[in-house]
Amino acid sequence: AMASEEKPVVYTMENRPIVTCGGDQSLFSSIYQTLVQQLPKEAVEWRRSYGRPPKMINLEANFVAFKEDLLPKEGSKALLTFPFLHIFWTDCCESEVYKASTKEEITRWQSLLRAYNSPDWLVVLVENENRKKKQPIALPRTSIIDKIRNDFCNKQSDRCVVLTDPLRDSSKAQESWASFVAKLRTLLLMSFTRNLGRFEDDMRALREKRTHPSWSFCHYFMVQEELAFVFEMLKQYEDALVQYDELDALFTQYVVNFGAGDTADWLSSFRRPVSSWVGLALWRPIDMGKREAVQTGQASLLDLRSYLFSRQCTLLFFLQRPWEVAHRALELLHNSVLELRMLEIQMPVGAVDCWVYISCLEVLQRIETFCDTNQNDSFAAYAAGLRAYAREKLQGLGSLCGLMSPNGPDSEELNRTVDLLAGLRDDDEDSPSNINNPGKKLREALSSMEAYEKHYMELSEIAMGTYKHIGRIRSARLIGKDLAEYHMRKGEPQKAEAFLYDALKTYRDEGWTLPVTHTRKQIATCQKQLGNTTKYPRSRDLLASDLNLPVDERESYFKEILGSSGAEEHGGAGEILLPLEPVLQLSSVRFTPASALVNLNGTLVLQLVLVSRLPTSANSTAISIALAHEPRPGSTAATGAIGITPRYPDGRVVFPGNAATDLPVRRQLPALIDVCELREKGPQADAPLVSSGVVCRNSHMLLRRQDSNTSSGRGADVTREEASRSLRAAGVQLRPGKNTVTLSAVVTESGSFTLRQLCVQLGRVHLLSRRLYPPLQYDVYSQEPQLNLLPSHGAEPLLAGVPQELTVTVNTGCYPVRGGDALQLSLPAGLLILNSGKNTARISTDTGEELPDAVFTVSPSERIVSVNLPATPCYHTLRFSLRVACALPLAAAGGADGQDGAPADKVESRKAGGGAVIEADVLDQKISIDSPWSIYSTIVPLAFKVPFRTRHSLLTAGESLKMNRKFVQVCLSNMTEVAFVLRDHHLGDVTTPDGDDGCQSAQLKPVNPLSHNVVLGGQKMWFVWELLPTSPATPLRCHFSVGFWPEEGAPGSPSAGQHRYEFTLSDFKTLYVVLSEVRPPPGFDACRMGELCSLDVSITRLQRGGAATDEETPSSQLLYQVADNCSNWAVCGKSSGLVQPAPRPGTTHSLQLQLMPLFAGKLPLPDVRLARLLPSQDAPAPPSLHPDNGEASPDANTTVGTPFDTDSVRSRWSGGSAGSGGAALLGSSFPLVPRLQQFAAGQVYHASRAAQVLVLPAHDHSLLDVTAP
Template sequence: MSKHLKHPYVTYSGDHNLFSSLQSGLTSALPQESVEWRRSFGRPTRCVHVDVDFVPYSEDLLTNINTIYQDVETYKANVRESLQTWLHQLKQHGRSDWMVILVETPDTKKTNKLLPRTTVLDKLKSDFGGKQTERCVSLIDPTKADSRSIESWQLLLSKMRHLIMVAYNRALNKFEEAMRSERERRTERNWSFCKYFLLQEELAQVFKMLSLYDESLVQYDELDALFTQFVLNSAAGGMNVFPLDIKISFFIKFSSFSTYNVKLDSPQWLTNFSRPCESWEGLSLAKSCDVKMQEKILSKSISLLEFRNYLFQCQASLLIQQNKPWELASRSLTFLQNTISELRILEATIMNGGIACWGFLSCLEVIQLLAKYKDPSTTDSHALHTAPLWAYARDKLKELGNLCGLMPGSKTSSEQLHVVISLVCGMGEDPHTDEHSQVNNTENVQMSPMSRIKEALSSQESFKKHFLDLSEVAISTYKHIGRIRSARLIGRDLALFYLKEGSLHQAANFLSDQLKTFVEEGWHLLSAHTQTELAKCYLETGDKERYIKTCVQLAACPVDSYKEIRVEMLNNMLEVSKNIEDEKTYSICTDRIFEIGWLKIASTDPIIMGSDVVVQLEIHSNLPVSITFDKLQMQLKQNEEKPKKAEKPSLLVHKGKSSDIERKSSSVSVASSHSSNRKHSTLSVRSSSEIGGESGHQKYSKVSSPSKQERDEEECGPKNPYLKRLNMSFHLDYKQDKSLSSVSVNCLNPHKVLRREDSLGGLDNIEKGIVKEDFSFSLATELIEVKPGKNVIELKTQVTKKGFLVGGQIVLTKDKMEFICNKSSIRGKPLLVEVISENPQIFLGRKERELLAGIPQPLILTINSGSSHIAKDTKVNLKCSRGLTLKLDAEGSLDEGKENERNTPLGFERDIEISLPEIKPFSQSILQLQALTELIPQKDASTIEHNVCITSELLEEKRLDVDIHFIPPFVASHKIHTANLRKYIQVN
């Protein structure tokens, strides 16, 4: 059976004309249904479709079929002897697979004789069948469409499929046994891998003919691993043979063995692969079977690159037939890297640039093939592996650009032109010439890999065009799969490309993208280096605003080795800012430059309208030297109501922004969770005990409670989402005997932690979000020197309105630069100030006992100043109702234990005016009065009501009416009593 045949051959003999009438039907009907292939050696059963070609009898081919069309007499006279001769020939050649088909037609049954005791089929089975009677089959009139004919036809097909698979199995077992014997001879000096390769490839082709593509792929993978094993052994200096299932990934570890002398410990056949590679044709995945390469393998004249290309092409073809293009993409980069390492190990010489051409062509060939199988459901799977291929092709093109003088700033010499010509010649013919003959000069997506590399090497303009196209595709693909670092690395290389070219704007764009990643991930040294290059770009392009921002960020970079550069950049920034002629003010974010620590009010006294507010501010400067700022301001916002999250209004009461990750508490302590009587503890653990069905495990779930340090970090720490604490809990699973079974850690809110972030976030968003707000009302100080490290600065302003003042942005002004710190960037608790405004109040009341009418009674006049300052001799008028008089007590005022000036005692009057002493804010003055009311005649003991009207400019409504109640000191009553002729009056 030849490996180049599409289908196996089955020979036929006997009546050729008769079989020719059946051949077309058999050829088309056999593969329509699958047959079960029961394989030996415990291998799994497979269902395959049998597809064969029928040819006249030959001694070298697989299965043999003899067709007869006779009656019993003819069979006895002629056919039996011819069948015996035929079977004898098969036996001499070791063929045990045969089949005899008896075709019965109505003509053979027309006879006047009596029915024979036995039929021709019975004779066949008794003469030749033996224990294999199923090899003799009767076919009833295939030209008819009755049930008997159809049934006999289906029976023939079923037995033929079965016997063909039996022949397959027997032949493959013998073949595999011979192949194993050949492999076991691999340690002999005269053993040849090329011969063994073709032998095992025949087995792979058989599996491929049966549509068992996975089995066929296993054979090629074994050949790949075996060849790699020999290369590694030669690199290791003849070390023991590795197992056959050696992993390809181990190959990279031995790539440094290129200094070993391969010829000393390598088999003779391996030295053939060390010959110089005169061509570097890329992969050609459009070819299903390269007969030319098979002939080269047979003649042992194939180079290492050609052999590796052929082997990978066979593997790729099988993967595509299995509909696994993503696996082809995942194998491609490993194949390229391993092949280059094998060239180095075997010391196979190749022209400088040849490997780059081969790698470029192979990468684009794989990508072009995958584009044909692009499906929305597998786009991400493809992109995960095509992104490194795009980047690899780009690197190889860059390598060719450096070699051929096509990079910016280079001029192509005549020697480099000869190199280009030699490289192009070594690529061979374009395998896609027929497909792309009409579109080679149109869009790049329609160009073949070879057309693209030839055009790229033709001129610097074409090279730039293709190099940038590949870079753009590689960056976008890396971003699509979320590998931002890889995309940024290519972007940095592009920035260097643009710097050489002189395109500073494009270089600055890529450097700024690179800087985002370095800053967010904390790579300070890389950030400083990138900022230095960015500053040079902005200075050359005249972008003063970005230059100033980059210089100040570099000056604040915490890298000790850059201290001199930091001072230099800061001085350059200050000099540029002084020479700015336009009226524009540059806003700079204070992140990583200045850090605002805490804010607090300098005094503990209540703050009233008209008073000065002094606030102390701690600012940490990351700049290397001191800077004197023109002004430092803190915005104040007026709120009439107290903020909901505030506590004590006069001090630092606003808590930091609560974390998005909630913390939960629980009620059972860890230490007591093992005991039966669980007690409450301050270290909280939530009990979620469950008694498992079979295991009987007891579970506890602990939720981490925030410590003081964690709470400080939540309230005062940076608001960078990457630095937020995760809300984690751990679960303890206990058995019934209280022993620990398992521990697991869970995130309680993964939907928040893993939510999608803005892909355009980073420094740009920070800078765009810096907008100076309204500073019409603010705390301020001028000409303040900020030194490196911590500084405590006092800000001052006068308040004129009552309510709550909330601190906002903080701005440091220097020339035409404004360093703005948003409220959210303040590490300490934001400032909250309550401005108190209370109106003076006047109270008139008695002491402890009730007031009596008719005699002088003491009253108390209380004046509360509120938030106002009451001047001396401020007047208060008291006007009484008829029957009530007042006078100031001779002892005067009682002012909270202090000696105050006394008013002159007056006589009782209905209308009196009192001069008040000086009263400070939030204090009070108490004056003693005497009240006298007339004792009017009344029949009962009801109270006597009077009214005092108080008027003063201190009162908000200018008038205050106070009701005063007096009770009579005694009540007189009388009764008349009669005793005989006398009258008596009883007075009570």
């Protein structure tokens, strides 16, 4: 049969928009199948009114034959039976036929449409090429399609289309089909938009009239549901769901207003008593029975809610959101129960529980059949709430009907069960899941106790498993607690105990103290019924210390612990080991001494603060702490000795408020919560912002599951620590509240002791703590005696030659010093211990407490000094002082500088030479100390600083050409920070017979007055003596001495000392005087930079050579050299040459050289150096070093090289002395050559050394160099 002959089916899921077909029905039948297939093939964009977003839809249509009965009547609100488009089909190709019949048919068809106000129509002309070829060629604008457009489509030319060869498979036919289908989709969408907009306006106007007394919610419900049906027909399920949500919200608002006192007349129809509570029926897409009841106003509140929710569920399943069904179902059930109370609807007791139970199972069953495995996890969170709600209602029904009683239901409970079963009429026989029908399950559960237990246990286990699967452990354990109570009613305590322990853990973790107490009592009841002698004492222990219980109950539990039951349970003898907490809590521990360091054989005191939660006072047999001993090799070292930093402040350790109590366990949150901004846009490139929010990146750290083993809810068995050592106190009475217990003992072992476990003994009951945390330790040390010898003035150095004070410190340790014990001090040579008048020693304890002074004695001898110590107890400190003096040895010369030939007011010096006795500024001494407590000697190094450093100089003075006055200058430097007073300075010649007896030598005349002088720290003092002319030319060995003492001391005090210094003077007679003068060029008054000047040098001989050289041989000559070390002068021509020495004293030899000043200003004169040139046959053996001068003698600078010439001699001289290298060459196989011999310091006097010459700048003033004086 054709589709046009089929009657449309209303209110089914297969409804489609109706399109009527008029005209040639046989023509339409031939293309019907193709049209039905082509229309929904492509999606088309539907732009709706009121600014709603466009949507892409695939259109389908129900093509029916045109009848006048299908046209909508005036005021009709039915959209499902509304024809949205009317099509007239014709294949007329001849003008005569068109005029005769076709035109009249189209006219009659349009007349009916206008009569019923149907503006959506379309005329389709089907052309056949074969028939068209047989017709004569028509003139332009005379074709059939043109005539139809002129007759019927004057202003709507798009309402007439041509479909060419629809049954042929050609490109032209396909193009024609595509154009026709596109036009059909466009017209359908235009009709949808127009008619739905008009319908929504009418519906909106109807809703605005809801305040009128005659307004009916049921009528409005049918109108808006009609719109929802249309959206569902167009597969716009989201829009259809919005319509039902609006109806839900509107009805809910009316119920809320009713609860607030604002009633509506139509709401009274929903307040009639409910006689059926069969629950939801989601397996029907449209429950026509309930819909008809709503339409006629006969529906109850549960009927309306059931029908409305079933329609929402159907649309949610189409939208692939089954988890939202579970979520909405839970809200619906809770709201419906609340609405029943607000509307005061009469129902039998337990009927609501039946309706909720059946509805929960129906929703779960429907979702499970719809979802796959992946989607099951997504709605598990909502499904868990539904299962728990159903279990709760089933539990209520069991209590109401007596199915949870061990004796079974009574007559009243049976009558109540019959009434409930009457409301569960069996109207679901046609359900596709009749075997697992929720109503059938409930009827079966209410029929017998066995069936009830089966369904209740099964539902409870599934609910617990679902909660555990989604991580809601607390909810699962609360269900377990209900199961425990059920098993207790059934007389099955062995099954209830495990569930109670899990619930107890949850209450403890979350800090619910009262539920913890109640659950503990239930656990104790289970254990007592089971006769568990291991766990029941632990439960009694906890209940006896539970402050939430009344005092009489706590006392009964405590008496039961101490009574005969404990002895019977344990065979009448033996120990009962129970946890210490929370009966007793260790609050703090205080060590005495506070450092937790105890010396061997000393006393350790521990003060324990115990908080008792017992209801009454209890006499403790003993309180002990087990100790763990750890021997340490370092316990005898200094690290465990006196003065170590205390391990515990004030010796007190406070324990945190305890994990064994019923306080909540705090969740360890991460230190940082990492959040980021989230923005979501539509799929288009320029789509607007859809949603925004904040996302936590480390939510897995915040929401992670806690370790189930962190709590001690089950009360793990306590064990006694194995320890051979303990601290113990007997006969202690423990009162409720804080108690202070003192434990003391004398330690006899060294090492480290750790406090492991506290045990409180109450008769046979031993309350044992867990291992104490944080770990507490105290150390027992056996310190060996220690001896230290240090300067009394701290970091300041010891001074040689001055008495110094040393402090001796003896830490006795474990060795008691007895009277008569002595220290034997072995002293090196030059170190003495001075015996002071009063020898007292200070004694102090290890805590710093001072004891009365004691007396010690010093018994000196030649090299070993004995110090008799006073009696000193163990672990005390003995301190006393000793005065020592280090002898200051003789200081020998280390060298001096000197030059001879100077004016009377000028002073020059040279190194006079000499060996060294003091080679360093510090004298190292070592004292060896033998003690009675050790077989080994203690070596104490001491460093004494030499206070003075001495140097001497040889000075020449006198009139020109008579440089015959010689002076000796001695410089004394104070090398310390101490000021010294100097007196009785003396310089003598030890070569004379009276030089050793301390008398002043006749050859040396002092210049300084013999007075007291103070030399400050780091300062110098000079002393001068004149060598008398009668002094022989032979070397003089001089001895310098001076007395000194610290400025703070007295001259006659033991701190006074004497400093001695020796040196030797040789070749100190002046032989030559060199006088230099620079003259400007002729015609100039002064020298000018860059101009040649004359240097006049005169060498005058004063006397013949001394003992070292004797008289010059006739072949010896003088070598002179002019050098300028400051580079102020340029010597033009030869700068050196030979001069034959004058045969007689007073003879002068003159020289003239050319110089050029390089700078302007006052320039010092260049140096003129003299040396002897000895021939090879007269050369003596290489001279040795003068030990007293400390450097090579003048002969040591002799140079040996190639055969003599002036340039080679100049190069050798300017290159410095050859030193020992020259002596080595003299002994080699090279031929002998003339050699140079330097004059000794004081033999040549440079009279012009300090003179300066004024040099003017050059005439070119562009560059000016000036040397300042």
